[in-house]
Amino acid sequence: MTTNTGPVRQAGAPAILDPDQTDLLRALDAVFAGWARAAGAREIMPPPVYAVSDLEKFDAYQNFPHLALVAAPLELAGGVAAPTDGRFAPSNLREARLGLPHAACFGAYLFYENTQLARDMLVTLMNQCFRNEDHYTPLRRLVSFRMREIVALGTYDHTQQVLAAFTERITEFGAALGLGLRREAATDPFFENNGPRALLARLDPVKYEFQAGDLAISSVNTHRNFFGERCRIRLRADPDAGPGYAYTSCVAFGLERWLGVLVEQHGCAVRALAAVRDAAARVP
Amino acid sequence: MTTNTGPVRQAGAPAILDPDQTDLLRALDAVFAGWARAAGAREIMPPPVYAVSDLEKFDAYQNFPHLALVAAPLELAGGVAAPTDGRFAPSNLREARLGLPHAACFGAYLFYENTQLARDMLVTLMNQCFRNEDHYTPLRRLVSFRMREIVALGTYDHTQQVLAAFTERITEFGAALGLGLRREAATDPFFENNGPRALLARLDPVKYEFQAGDLAISSVNTHRNFFGERCRIRLRADPDAGPGYAYTSCVAFGLERWLGVLVEQHGCAVRALAAVRDAAARVP
Numbered sequence: 366m367t368t369n370t371g372p373v374r375q376a377g378a379p380a381i382l383d384p385d386q387t388d389l390l391r392a393l394d395a396v397f398a399g400w401a402r403a404a405g406a407r408e409i410m411p412p413p414v415y416a417v418s419d420l421e422k423f424d425a426y427q428n429f430p431h432l433a434l435v436a437a438p439l440e441l442a443g444g445v446a447a448p449t450d451g452r453f454a455p456s457n458l459r460e461a462r463l464g465l466p467h468a469a470c471f472g473a474y475l476f477y478e479n480t481q482l483a484r485d486m487l488v489t490l491m492n493q494c495f496r497n498e499d500h501y502t503p504l505r506r507l508v509s510f511r512m513r514e515i516v517a518l519g520t521y522d523h524t525q526q527v528l529a530a531f532t533e534r535i536t537e538f539g540a541a542l543g544l545g546l547r548r549e550a551a552t553d554p555f556f557e558n559n560g561p562r563a564l565l566a567r568l569d570p571v572k573y574e575f576q577a578g579d580l581a582i583s584s585v586n587t588h589r590n591f592f593g594e595r596c597r598i599r600l601r602a603d604p605d606a607g608p609g610y611a612y613t614s615c616v617a618f619g620l621e622r623w624l625g626v627l628v629e630q631h632g633c634a635v636r637a638l639a640a641v642r643d644a645a646a647r648v649p
Numbered sequence: 650m651t652t653n654t655g656p657v658r659q660a661g662a663p664a665i666l667d668p669d670q671t672d673l674l675r676a677l678d679a680v681f682a683g684w685a686r687a688a689g690a691r692e693i694m695p696p697p698v699y700a701v702s703d704l705e706k707f708d709a710y711q712n713f714p715h716l717a718l719v720a721a722p723l724e725l726a727g728g729v730a731a732p733t734d735g736r737f738a739p740s741n742l743r744e745a746r747l748g749l750p751h752a753a754c755f756g757a758y759l760f761y762e763n764t765q766l767a768r769d770m771l772v773t774l775m776n777q778c779f780r781n782e783d784h785y786t787p788l789r790r791l792v793s794f795r796m797r798e799i800v801a802l803g804t805y806d807h808t809q810q811v812l813a814a815f816t817e818r819i820t821e822f823g824a825a826l827g828l829g830l831r832r833e834a835a836t837d838p839f840f841e842n843n844g845p846r847a848l849l850a851r852l853d854p855v856k857y858e859f860q861a862g863d864l865a866i867s868s869v870n871t872h873r874n875f876f877g878e879r880c881r882i883r884l885r886a887d888p889d890a891g892p893g894y895a896y897t898s899c900v901a902f903g904l905e906r907w908l909g910v911l912v913e914q915h916g917c918a919v920r921a922l923a924a925v926r927d928a929a930a931r932v933p
Contacts (some may be wrong), residue, residue: 371800378699378700378703379696379698379699380696381693381694381695381696381756381759382693382694382695383693383760383761384691384693384772386694387691387692387693387694388692390694391692397833399902402760407668407671408668408671409665409667409668409671410665410666410668410670410671411665412663412664412665412777412792412793413660413777413793414663414699414718414779414792414793415655415663416662416663416735416751417732417735417736417737418735419731419733421732421735424720426723426730426731426732427731430725431722431723431725432864433722433725434720434721434722434747435720435721435737435742436718436719436720436749436774436779437711437718437719437720437721437737437739437742437745438715438717438718438781439715439717439719440739441714441715446710446714447710447711448701448702448705450702450746451700451701451702451705452701452746453701453719453721453745454744455691455721455724455739455740455743455744456739457745458719458721458739458742458745459739460736460737460738461721461736461737461741461742462653462662462735462736462737462790463718465698465720472665475665476665476667485760493697493777495720497722507696508696508698509696509697509698521817535674535679562899582785583733597748609668610890635671639707
């Protein structure tokens with residue numbers, strides 16, 4: 366339909382998915398969101414920017430400062446600012462009060478902030494996530510990408526049952542797609558590197574990744590009551606104990622990474638879409 | 650399901666849509682995207698950040714500097730930066746090479762950048778948009794919101810036929826919903842305020858808004874060949890004339906604004922969703 370007459374996008378520029386890639390991403394996301402709904406989840410829609418003070422609650426700037434991107438208005442006091450070589454210098458910026466998230470599940474904890482859960486909850490959400498990296502690779506390592514998450518909040522048992530159920534589902538779906546997924550314990554430094562939480566993580570992994578080749582395309586994560594405490598999400602009152610902070614866990618799908626692996630496997634997004642529909646029918 | 654025990658979200662914080670609002674927004678978006686597909690459009694997926702140099706092509710920083718938000722990494726040379734009162738000072742930031750868009754259709758022009766169109770094209774896309782404002786109002790004036798657009802590229806006649814067809818569709822859908830939409834010529838300063846384009850816009854409106862009360866919830870926009878020229882999108886070769894730059898137009902739906910108007914009309918998102926489904930069945 367179109368004929369390229371030059372380079373379509375500059376190297377490293379945020380990617381625009383073409384129609385076939387878009388159909389495939391939407392189909393994959395519908396599969397994962399469908400699993401969530403079948404398990405009783407409802408969906409919420411988070412924004413792709415938060416108050417810096419909200420992301421700060423999750424130690425985002427303490428543990429991942431190098432990955433962080435923050436959003437600032439332009440300083441217009443000295444007249445209209447124009448970028449130089451596609452860049453605004455810090456002196457052209459005003460203070461940044463908004464932060465771009467690097468994971469989708471933050472929206473779930475902020476949605477339930479300062480609430481008391483009447484029962485175990487399951488919620489799903491998709492968000493744009495952002496990571497400032499040294500280099501980018503199409504579909505595999507992007508400055509901006511989409512993450513679908515399924516988040517459990519409530520008792521510790523509930524959070525673990527959800528991870529076990531979705532671990533099985535991801536394993537079956539990966540097998541139906543012939544992806545050869547490997548489940549690997551991971552040591553992402555979500556919690557501070559040298560604190561007691563990090564020690565605990567080495568003894569008892571809190572994150573497992575599903576890897577296709579060398580690329581993690583999904584993960585299951587146990588947070589204990591870290592997010593519950595930071596957002597003051599309380600469990601329903603227990604007659605035997607005062608209300609404590611909710612436990613949480615999440616199941617994450619890096620949608621562009623799934624896309625990248627499937628397009629590489631099938632040679633194009635159209636054939637990959639047919640494979641996804643076939644696998645979804647076999648692993649309902 | 651939950652009991653609030655305190656303020657759920659701080660005033661002015663980017664909004665998280667609850668499950669009922671999410672279902673309504675997805676249903677509205679499916680209606681508008683369905684109209685686009687029925688008219689022959691395919692969908693593309695743009696990122697919520699672009700290179701500043703890409704947004705600069707559209708005079709975004711020249712015409713809307715006060716609305717602009719740009720994204721910067723943290724300056725870590727002096728040790729880990731921590732925000733003060735939820736703010737990073739400019740001196741804590743590195744240069745900003747990424748810009749947050751204030752309209753969705755930019756993705757369409759960048760997708761077709763440096764291409765030659767083989768025929769008239771119709772494409773649809775939804776994106777997160779961002780506007781730095783003095784104040785925010787829930788669902789009506791947000792720092793971050795979702796915009797569905799339907800973009801025509803090709804001959805001038807094509808761009809005008811698309812606007813005429815969707816003007817009729819929006820009018821019928823608004824009537825089926827009992828929204829009392831008014832179609833008003835608008836003078837958004839998309840093009841430079843004092844240039845010949847602005848004069849032309851006053852003589853021959855290039856933007857019409859559909860207003861519910863005092864809120865513009867949709868618009869139809871004629872760009873002539875502004876974006877075609879800026880992105881070097883060429884029309885197929887005309888035997889009688891050399892290939893010129895493509896004309897473009899777009900139809901925009903501010904999804905949270907539609908949500909706000911419908912929730913106010915029906916009292917809650919659940920009843921609004923029933924009304925949308927009913928109206929969509931009557932205006933297919």
